[in-house]
Amino acid sequence: DVKVTQSSRYLVKRTGEKVFLECVQDMDHENMFWYRQDPGLGLRLIYFSYDVKMKEKGDIPEGYSVSREKKERFSLILESASTNQTSMYLCASSLIPSGGATQYFGPGTRLLVL
């Protein structure tokens, strides 16, 4: 079975802090994604990566950056956390960029910025 893990289930940070959210997948997937989930808004794509050191902006990249130094690991970085970044963050991975590849999700990180 595909396993996608995220470093923390719950995280509390202060405004202005630098925050790192880590995601690891164990199935050698090329593609990895970071989504933000907010009530009534569904899931919105922040960034995705289709290869090591490659990244593409999603729909809401402002205030975020990402890093993919190894194929299995994709990090989301909040350079200076703000209260409007309080949300649930979901990581996902898939085997190929398109062609109907199923995305597998991690358990999510619920981030609270005070």
Place this chain on the structure above:
Amino acid sequence: AQTVTQSQPEMSVQEAETVTLSCTYDTSESDYYLFWYKQPPSRQMILVIRQEAYKQQNATENRFSVNFQKAAKSFSLKISDSQLGDAAMYFCAYLNYGGSQGNLIFGKGTKLSVKP
């Protein structure tokens, strides 16, 4: 740009009954994929069922089936013999076939409650 609309923010069903969740989408593409994902409370998002647009036959997975109407751009999910464990948020999602982006476009979700 593609969009996905789930018009029912919340639904409720009696245990053992059948419920249908609605999803419509907008696209100018002819080849694409559609998915239903389930997110139980405080648990991981998992794939329920997927449909390839080029296939006329509706996908089924045990108690879950879809009604895919390509011309109407409609993709509803039917859950038969509902169980308490089916209570969750359900998200409809769209994926373009081909192209450089592989990201899913999600609807806003339908919260399904199952009454014992």
